[in-house]
Amino acid sequence: MTGLGPVAWPPAPIRTERLVLRESEARDRAAFIELFASPEVRTYLGGPRPRDELERAVPEVPGQRPGLFVIDLDGAMIGVVALDRRDAERPGHVSPDVGEAELGYTFLPQAWGCGYAAEACAAALDWFAGALPSEPVVLCTQTANDRSMRLAARLGFTEVERFEEYGAEQWFGVWSSVTPTG
Numbered sequence: 001m002t003g004l005g006p007v008a009w010p011p012a013p014i015r016t017e018r019l020v021l022r023e024s025e026a027r028d029r030a031a032f033i034e035l036f037a038s039p040e041v042r043t044y045l046g047g048p049r050p051r052d053e054l055e056r057a058v059p060e061v062p063g064q065r066p067g068l069f070v071i072d073l074d075g076a077m078i079g080v081v082a083l084d085r086r087d088a089e090r091p092g093h094v095s096p097d098v099g100e101a102e103l104g105y106t107f108l109p110q111a112w113g114c115g116y117a118a119e120a121c122a123a124a125l126d127w128f129a130g131a132l133p134s135e136p137v138v139l140c141t142q143t144a145n146d147r148s149m150r151l152a153a154r155l156g157f158t159e160v161e162r163f164e165e166y167g168a169e170q171w172f173g174v175w176s177s178v179t180p181t182g
Helices: 026-037 051-057 116-131 146-155
Strands: 021-022 068-073 076-085 101-107 137-142 158-165 168-175
Touching: 021 137, 026 051, 026 101, 026 116, 068 116, 076 116, 076 168, 101 116, 146 168
Parallel strands: 101 137
Antiparallel strands: 021 068, 068 076, 076 101, 137 168, 158 168
């Protein structure tokens, strides 16, 4: 895995009670386009992108990169969870050498409110803790994003700081594998 360290990618699919976290496939392309084009999904992520632009730009097999899990419910993609290295130029870090792993997630609106994000993120964090033990994971979300703030708390993230970025107040927190994820 180039971005996260010496971890083989992709891992075997991760199964939870209701979901499968897996590598992206060609059949996921329409769901990726919907994630980027959806005004609801993109409310706190810079707004939706034009669908026609996405149809031209999204590759046949989108999201194939280390750290990105497609969230599959009954054979269909309902969202993604990603673990990436936080850009050193951005505010918010918990370590002087920066480059912490950062958890990100987006789900289609029809999957909201069912606990899928918590289930999928907890599974990704458990995988990460096994792959890179004792390394912290950070999360950044707008304070206006109530759902994301509740999810961060439910996953066991602890607030480190708040700052202004992208014209909005951001909440920045940290999780470690010694913190319960339930």
